[in-house]
Amino acid sequence: MKKHTFGIVIAGILAVAPLLIDNDYYLHLMILALMWVVIGSAWNLLAGYTGQVSFGDAAFFGTGAYTAGLLHDHLGWSPWWGLLFGPITAIMVAVPFGWICFRLRGAYFALATLALNEVMRHTATIMDGFTSGMAGVMILQSFTSKIPYYYIALALAILSVVCVMAVMGHRSGYYFLSIREDQDAAESLGIDTHFYKMISLAIAAGLTGVAGALYMNYMGFIDPEVVFSLHDISIMAILVGIVGGVGTIYGPAIGAFVMVLAQELFRTGGFGVITSLAESTGNASMITIANNMTQAHTLGFGILVVLVIRFMPNGIAGDWEMLVKAVTKKR
Amino acid sequence: MSFFEIKKISKRFGGVKAVTDVSFTVQEGEIFGLIGPNGSGKTTLFNLISGFYKPNAGSIHFQGNRIDGKEPHQINRLGVARTFQVVKPLKRMTVLDNVMVGAFATATGPKEAKAIACETLDFCRLDHRRKNLAGELTIGDRKRLEITRALATKPALILLDETFAGLNHAEQDDSIKLIGRIRDSGVTIIIVEHIMKVIMNISDKVHAINFGETMAEGTPSKVVSHPEVVRAYLGEPYDHHA
Structure with missing residues (x-):
């Protein structure tokens, strides 16, 4: 149990957090971060552990989100059914894709996932009779309070971390790692690498689909540009994984909170600090920064990734001991 | 039905004939040596047996199963394991x-x-x-x-591809002992090796190829005295006391 202490303590803190944080804004950020824990863990299973880097997680996220929304739109079912059917449809997208595209290795596979992302986004836009196209899908949220969403998101986040942990402790986990390290060696040891890559993809797609369904339920509105977004979903999933720590259990969970915080920092202009500084001082350069910061998050993320890869190539979780050493030494 | 048999197997890469009409049979419990100059097709043969390449002609049989055309992981599950000349550790x-x-x-x-x-x-x-x-x-x-x-x-059959290359003498001796233990545990061995001391010491039978074609097959001492093997591979007759 000792090695799970960290996870249990964090889960415990998160479970009581809403009692301490009686603020919808902070709860909103926490819900988003928990959703990113799910997506990041899924991406990490496929890319970090199996070595199949995906640039197209939004394909599965959007499929999950649209499943929830369209079940309600067309059949009148509760969008919460999306939590069950979202992963199923995401897997139905993933399996034929993987069957064809896992013949590609390395960067070529990554490019195929990028294409899948765009194919799904255009499909959702063009089939407007079925998906309402750019008009998007709107539902009425079930709860006005954030608390129920928070606990559902927390449950899904814990589920996904535990799921990845369980998979990695068993046969498939060893096989995933061996495929990452050397596909030919894995094949020579009797591993059906094509099949196991599909298993990894299916689990990742399923988890990402759940996150999408949660997003639909929580936000109440989706359109193709939002849920099939390359930079807001697919790239963000990669950032969560890299910043937190590729190929570590808790890395994506840490990365999720860091990245949601970083995103919010840019979106709000340093939580309003920069903006108020600019207003109070009237400093010209400060005003320029304040005006542009909200749009500069892509630049900021780029710099962040460069710094992480330069100084912590294994991410926050992977280089945790080094990080602790660096901090304590200075004191 | 023999334990392991290759029948008139050929592999071409475009216009290059890597292996042509090679046939041999390996008995259960044997250590079977495969020798030949660099580029003679030894590793290609291993890749054909283990399923990484598909032959253009011929067939491969193992314990009654025809294994050519099967995927590498299927061949491993049938009981044929291999090592790689350029090692592939899961680092x-x-x-x-x-x-x-x-x-x-x-x-x-x-x-x-x-x-x-x-x-x-x-x-x-x-x-x-x-x-x-x-x-x-x-x-x-x-x-x-x-x-x-x-x-x-x-596995019931293991393919060892130059597992002695780069080893010092002590390590070589350890590996010779290991191969003996593997055979004693009931595993049949096909070994590709350039170090003649190893081949002479441990092989029951040796098959020599050059330019993808069979030069000679037989006991180690018979093969190393075969004039074509001497000319194409050894350079001078193998001195058993060297």
């Missing part, structure tokens, strides 16, 4: 985990896989490295890890 996994990956071939779960892996590591005298990352090993240990991992899949 960011520990030695134990490397071997466990192989052991899952017959294990029902991680516990059993670990037990098989530890047993195989003991057998190959690599247990003192079990906690090391495979990427940290010396070339000698990496070569040994290749064998250990392949053995963990519990």
Whole structure:
């Protein structure tokens, strides 16, 4: 149990957090971060552990989100059914894709996932009779309070971390790692690498689909540009994984909170600090920064990734001991 | 029906004939040596047997199954394991985990896989490295890890591709002993090797190829005195006392 202490303590803190944080804004950020824990863990299973880097997680996220929304739109079912059917449809997208595209290795596979992302986004836009196209899908949220969403998101986040942990402790986990390290060696040891890559993809797609369904339920509105977004979903999933720590259990969970915080920092202009500084001082350069910061998050993320890869190539979780050493030494 | 048989197998890469009409039979329990100059097609033959290449003509039979055309992982599950000449350690996994990956071939779960892996590591005298990352090993240990991992899949036939290259004399002697132990445990061995001392000492039968074609086959002493083998490969007749 000792090695799970960290996870249990964090889960415990998160479970009581809403009692301490009686603020919808902070709860909103926490819900988003928990959703990113799910997506990041899924991406990490496929890319970090199996070595199949995906640039197209939004394909599965959007499929999950649209499943929830369209079940309600067309059949009148509760969008919460999306939590069950979202992963199923995401897997139905993933399996034929993987069957064809896992013949590609390395960067070529990554490019195929990028294409899948765009194919799904255009499909959702063009089939407007079925998906309402750019008009998007709107539902009425079930709860006005954030608390129920928070606990559902927390449950899904814990589920996904535990799921990845369980998979990695068993046969498939060893096989995933061996495929990452050397596909030919894995094949020579009797591993059906094509099949196991599909298993990894299916689990990742399923988890990402759940996150999408949660997003639909929580936000109440989706359109193709939002849920099939390359930079807001697919790239963000990669950032969560890299910043937190590729190929570590808790890395994506840490990365999720860091990245949601970083995103919010840019979106709000340093939580309003920069903006108020600019207003109070009237400093010209400060005003320029304040005006542009909200749009500069892509630049900021780029710099962040460069710094992480330069100084912590294994991410926050992977280089945790080094990080602790660096901090304590200075004191 | 023989244990293992290759029948008139050929492989071309575009216009290059890598292997032409090679046939041989390996008996159960034998150590079968495969020799020939660089580029003569030895590794291509291994890739054909293990399924990484598909032959253009001919067939490969193992324990009554026709295995040519099958995928590498299927061939491994039928009982043919291989090592790679250019070693392929799973670098960011520990030695134990490397071997466990192989052991899952017959294990029902991680516990059993670990037990098989530890047993195989003991057998190959690599247990003192079990906690090391495979990427940290010396070339000698990496070569040994290749064998250990392949053995963990519990094969009936193992293909060893130049597992002695780069080893010092002490390591070579250890590896000769290991190959003896592998044979004694009931595993049949096909070995590609350039170090003639090894081939002469351990092989029951030797098959020599050049430019993808058979030059000679027979007992080691008969093959090394074959004029064509001497001319094309050895350069001078093999001195048994050297």
